[in-house]
Amino acid sequence: MSDKPKATRSSTRTKAQPAVLPTTSRTTRAKAATTTKSTATAVPPSLPPPPPKKSAARKPLVNRGNTDASDPPSKPPSKTTATGRKGTKIVNTFDNEREPIMAYLRIRPALTDDDSTTSPYLTPLSDTTVRMADPQDHQNLASRFRSSNITPSSTYTFSHVFPPATSQSDFFTKTTLPLVRDALEGQNALLFTYGVTNSGKTYTVQGGSSEGSAGIVPRTLDVLFNSIDGLQGDSRYRPVRLHGVELADASDSKAPPVAPEPGLEGVLDQMNSLSLNDLDIDTTAIKLDRNYEYSIWLSYAEIYNEKVYDLLDSVKDTQGTRVNAFPQSNSSSSLVLARTALAIKPSPLSDSQDASITGKYIAGLRQFRVHNASQAKSLVKLGQLHRRVFGTLANRESSRSHGMVVIKIMRCHRGEKNDPTAVQISRLTLVDLAGSERTKHTHTTGDRLKEAGNINKSLMVLGQCLETLRSNQKRLAVSLSQDGEGKDGRMDTRDVKRGLAIVPFRHSKLTEVLMDYFIGDGRTVVIVNVNPYDTGYDENSHVMKFAALAREVYTTPAPAPVHQAPVITGPGKLQGKVIKKLGPLTLNDPEVVPKPFGRKVTLSMGGGSSKKQSEAVVEVLEVDETQDKSNTDEDDDDDMTINPFVDELFDEIEYLRLQLFEAEMRCAIIEADTREEVMREMEERMANMEQMYRKRLMKEIEQNELKTDAKIDMLHQSGLFASPVKKPTRPIADDISEDEEDEEEIDRSLISEETEEQSTSGEEFDFGSDQDQDDDDSAASGSPLSGKGKASVRNSITKRQSTAPREIRESLAFVPDAPMVPSDTEDAAMSDEDEDEDEDEEESTATISEDEEDSEAEENDDEDEDEYVPDPVPKLRTKSAPRVSSPSPTRKSAQAKFLTSKTQASALEQEMDNMTINDGGGAPRASSTGAKKPRRVLGKTPIVTADQMDAVAMAIDKRIAQSGGGANVRRLRLS
Numbered sequence: 011m012s013d014k015p016k017a018t019r020s021s022t023r024t025k026a027q028p029a030v031l032p033t034t035s036r037t038t039r040a041k042a043a044t045t046t047k048s049t050a051t052a053v054p055p056s057l058p059p060p061p062p063k064k065s066a067a068r069k070p071l072v073n074r075g076n077t078d079a080s081d082p083p084s085k086p087p088s089k090t091t092a093t094g095r096k097g098t099k100i101v102n103t104f105d106n107e108r109e110p111i112m113a114y115l116r117i118r119p120a121l122t123d124d125d126s127t128t129s130p131y132l133t134p135l136s137d138t139t140v141r142m143a144d145p146q147d148h149q150n151l152a153s154r155f156r157s158s159n160i161t162p163s164s165t166y167t168f169s170h171v172f173p174p175a176t177s178q179s180d181f182f183t184k185t186t187l188p189l190v191r192d193a194l195e196g197q198n199a200l201l202f203t204y205g206v207t208n209s210g211k212t213y214t215v216q217g218g219s220s221e222g223s224a225g226i227v228p229r230t231l232d233v234l235f236n237s238i239d240g241l242q243g244d245s246r247y248r249p250v251r252l253h254g255v256e257l258a259d260a261s262d263s264k265a266p267p268v269a270p271e272p273g274l275e276g277v278l279d280q281m282n283s284l285s286l287n288d289l290d291i292d293t294t295a296i297k298l299d300r301n302y303e304y305s306i307w308l309s310y311a312e313i314y315n316e317k318v319y320d321l322l323d324s325v326k327d328t329q330g331t332r333v334n335a336f337p338q339s340n341s342s343s344s345l346v347l348a349r350t351a352l353a354i355k356p357s358p359l360s361d362s363q364d365a366s367i368t369g370k371y372i373a374g375l376r377q378f379r380v381h382n383a384s385q386a387k388s389l390v391k392l393g394q395l396h397r398r399v400f401g402t403l404a405n406r407e408s409s410r411s412h413g414m415v416v417i418k419i420m421r422c423h424r425g426e427k428n429d430p431t432a433v434q435i436s437r438l439t440l441v442d443l444a445g446s447e448r449t450k451h452t453h454t455t456g457d458r459l460k461e462a463g464n465i466n467k468s469l470m471v472l473g474q475c476l477e478t479l480r481s482n483q484k485r486l487a488v489s490l491s492q493d494g495e496g497k498d499g500r501m502d503t504r505d506v507k508r509g510l511a512i513v514p515f516r517h518s519k520l521t522e523v524l525m526d527y528f529i530g531d532g533r534t535v536v537i538v539n540v541n542p543y544d545t546g547y548d549e550n551s552h553v554m555k556f557a558a559l560a561r562e563v564y565t566t567p568a569p570a571p572v573h574q575a576p577v578i579t580g581p582g583k584l585q586g587k588v589i590k591k592l593g594p595l596t597l598n599d600p601e602v603v604p605k606p607f608g609r610k611v612t613l614s615m616g617g618g619s620s621k622k623q624s625e626a627v628v629e630v631l632e633v634d635e636t637q638d639k640s641n642t643d644e645d646d647d648d649d650m651t652i653n654p655f656v657d658e659l660f661d662e663i664e665y666l667r668l669q670l671f672e673a674e675m676r677c678a679i680i681e682a683d684t685r686e687e688v689m690r691e692m693e694e695r696m697a698n699m700e701q702m703y704r705k706r707l708m709k710e711i712e713q714n715e716l717k718t719d720a721k722i723d724m725l726h727q728s729g730l731f732a733s734p735v736k737k738p739t740r741p742i743a744d745d746i747s748e749d750e751e752d753e754e755e756i757d758r759s760l761i762s763e764e765t766e767e768q769s770t771s772g773e774e775f776d777f778g779s780d781q782d783q784d785d786d787d788s789a790a791s792g793s794p795l796s797g798k799g800k801a802s803v804r805n806s807i808t809k810r811q812s813t814a815p816r817e818i819r820e821s822l823a824f825v826p827d828a829p830m831v832p833s834d835t836e837d838a839a840m841s842d843e844d845e846d847e848d849e850d851e852e853e854s855t856a857t858i859s860e861d862e863e864d865s866e867a868e869e870n871d872d873e874d875e876d877e878y879v880p881d882p883v884p885k886l887r888t889k890s891a892p893r894v895s896s897p898s899p900t901r902k903s904a905q906a907k908f909l910t911s912k913t914q915a916s917a918l919e920q921e922m923d924n925m926t927i928n929d930g931g932g933a934p935r936a937s938s939t940g941a942k943k944p945r946r947v948l949g950k951t952p953i954v955t956a957d958q959m960d961a962v963a964m965a966i967d968k969r970i971a972q973s974g975g976g977a978n979v980r981r982l983r984l985s
């Protein structure tokens with residue numbers, strides 16, 4: 011009797027939320043990756059864990075080989091202590107049992123040519139870390155403006171990373187074999203795959219069709235039956251509900267319906283090749299205590315559209331008759347298949363010793379005792395077929411249902427075969443989750459976000475549950491460490507637990523069914539499947555985050571419960587209950603069939619090289635679970651424990667949560683739309699700006715052309731082109747610039763014209779005459795420059811404005827206002843003006859600010875531009891044209907400047923009058939550069955040498971400098 015398995019559930023297992031020390035290493039990102047590297051090498055997580063101690067009352071498993079090295083070091087198996095803030099030792103009775111959820115990453119290999127040419131966005135960095143970088147980050151505009159918080163590159167840490175080349179056998183050995191061992195030794199275990207569509211979840215769980223590709227489920231069955239070979243007993247009991255056992259009846263000894271119904275088999279066999287490879291057998295065997303007898307029970311459920319269905323139930327028509335003949339394509343009527351959803355119920359208190367165990371079971375889920383692996387695999391195969399018919403045909407592209415293979419292992423000591431309290435039942439649940447993607451191959455941000463609304467509710471709630479569990483565990487650990495102070499290490503966790511958040515297991519069928527695993531009824535493993543060639547970078551980022559979250563949740567692996575007092579249910583009662591649930595359906599009975607939901611699916615068959623393809627239409631009726639009135643007393647008791655107010659609150663929370671989710675989705679969609687709109691608008695604006703600048707450029711080019719034309723016209727009008735002068739005939743001084751040449755050309759031509767005019771009028775104009783003559787002329791005309799010759803010079807000077815140095819133009823051509831336009835008389839008068847007034851004017855000129863000068867320069871520039879279109883010559887003479895302008899400070903200073911300029915001009919004229927220009931034979935009167943040869947001789951035109959021109963320029967400069975306007979001129983020159 012010493013080996014008799016006791017009711018081993020320790021009191022600590024009753025804690026709903028296992029405590030956990032605040033973890034210092036968040037395992038998600040690179041930071042964690044770097045901190046965990048050293049420990050990861052110490053305990054390679056890839057190694058299979060060492061076999062646990064064989065014991066009926068199993069010790070909690072800690073420090074297992076597959077424990078993530080990045081997690082805080084596990085406590086010793088004995089009572090552990092935590093140190094409070096002031097060093098008080100706190101007894102933490104949970105620490106020795108807790109264990110993080112294991113998360114393994116499996117990277118799918120490249121399957122198509124497209125895949126192999128694309129570079130994967132997932133790079134394994136080590137055995138435990140991967141780097142994920144968005145391949146389109148630099149090209150994709152949407153990713154640049156991504157509205158979500160998804161980063162373009164991240165490093166994630168897992169319990170172990172399996173590269174694409176990992177074989178199915180290797181993967182099974184490192185991830186699932188430890189769980190199979192646990193289950194055989196009486197411990198519950200859960201494994202589920204998580205990933206987007208096409209990432210390899212089904213391949214991982216069920217396997218492929220090639221040799222060696224058998225997945226986790228068939229290998230698990232192989233290992234189980236290899237291990238219990240010779241240890242199978244003929245127990246009088248069978249498992250019921252979650253933890254309970256009851257007396258078996260005669261039907262249990264019958265072979266399970268391992269083959270699909272005849273009619274369906276014919277169709278389905280041809281639809282697709284089945285994934286389970288019967289020839290692919292795993293030969294691994296686990297050494298077990300041979301004092302025990304074992305029996306294996308199998309059930310297969312599906313959660314589809316938030317309803318739970320039994321995949322091992324016979325396919326029936328609406329009359330409840332088993333389908334034996336499948337309609338062919340030529341059949342006039344389509345077959346209507348019906349199935350009823352099963353209810354999820356709380357596990358009765360009588361099934362377990364501990365009232366706080368709040369697990370739930372699928373009421374009415376059929377389970378079959380299987381005697382060998384082949385039988386078991388056939389059942390799984392049948393379930394797969396039913397899943398295809400009822401589930402995935404609604405969406406051929408992807409599995410949208412969660413497939414759940416539940417294997418129950420019942421063991422009892424050989425010496426206590428008839429003692430129901432000695433029976434121990436453990437569960438191993440293998441789940442192939444539906445694709446977690448929010449969308450499939452949608453390329454635009456808006457569409458992708460819109461499809462995000464279709465996220466599978468079950469998976470979302472699963473994530474929420476893990477999140478809540480994690481935060482609760484952290485809070486609990488912190489509270490425990492604080493409460494322990496000053497209490498001699500004793501603590502009461504009840505108060506602490508009252509403040510914890512409610513884990514929303516009830517919000518989805520998936521989490522309801524699996525909840526007992528998360529609250530400490532077994533070990534949990536998450537397998538994350540990723541297809542690194544898929545375009546769903548964002549979706550895969552969510553998957554990675556889910557895995558990271560899962561790794562921060564601690565579960566409490568513990569021995570499966572032994573029922574306290576077996577409910578010996580008579581076969582009739584049990585059978586009747588099952589028959590009531592699975593029996594014939596009558597559509598007229600509203601109680602039995604509350605809300606039938608129908609959909610049509612078309613099955614194709616044949617179509618091979620030799621066979622003709624045919625189709626059959628099957629109408630599937632899915633019925634909600636019945637409100638079973640025939641609950642046992644235990645069930646009723648359990649239902650009573652559910653507080654309706656809490657139920658209401660849950661509903662309210664669920665409603666609010668959905669609303670929040672919808673609102674967030676709407677926000678995200680609006681944000682994405684707005685971003686797109688703004689982008690479009692920006693692009694439009696940029697295009698418009700480009701067009702506008704192009705137009706402006708063209709306009710400027712046109713204007714420049716016009717200016718050039720105007721210049722040419724000027725030159726024409728000045729007679730330069732009319733009486734072309736051959737350049738080679740005149741000597742050109744090397745240091746004379748092009749502009750100066752032009753000016754001189756104009757001057758000479760004007761002087762020539764003037765001289766001709768003089769000669770024709772008989773009037774001799776002598777540049778070399780004395781000052782008296784000039785004075786006479788001045789007196790005759792009332793102005794020193796009134797003579798024709800002077801006028802000519804003046805014209806010449808005016809002409810020079812267009813090409814002369816800027817300062818000269820400034821000083822000579824500036825015409826601020828019409829009333830101030832100088833006439834020759836005014837010039838003379840101005841020259842006689844009061845000296846004080848002149849000084850004032852000069853002063854005001856000197857105080858012209860830089861800005862004003864600039865603005866004036868701009869004005870002058872504008873005026874210059876104006877002068878070119880379309881008749882330049884009159885424009886040059888617009889000095890006398892009246893201008894209307896309102897006086898302004900700028901204008902005033904401009905006027906002052908004009909007066910200065912005018913003074914300068916008068917002085918210049920005077921200077922020029924005083925100059926004596928020698929004839930061709932004479933030497934220049936003033937020459938700073940020495941004597942130079944006359945440039946040319948034009949008829950009777952007096953010859954002006956270069957030296958004379960230089961002398962004139964120098965004189966102008968000098969004069970301007972003397973008159974005080976030099977500062978402005980110099981500034982202008984500088985500008």
Ligand SMILES: Nc1ncnc2c1ncn2[C@@H]1O[C@H](COP(=O)(O)OP(=O)(O)OP(=O)(O)O)[C@@H](O)[C@H]1O
Pocket residue numbers: 117118119121174205206207208209210211212213214218407408409444445539
């Ligand atoms: N490790 C692997 N080695 C070889 N082929 C693989 C591997 N993983 C997946 N595949 C192949 O990739 C394809 C998609 O895999 P699978 O159907 O398992 O994806 P899934 O995630 O289950 O998709 P869904 O969610 O739509 O059911 C299949 O053809 C499968 O054979």
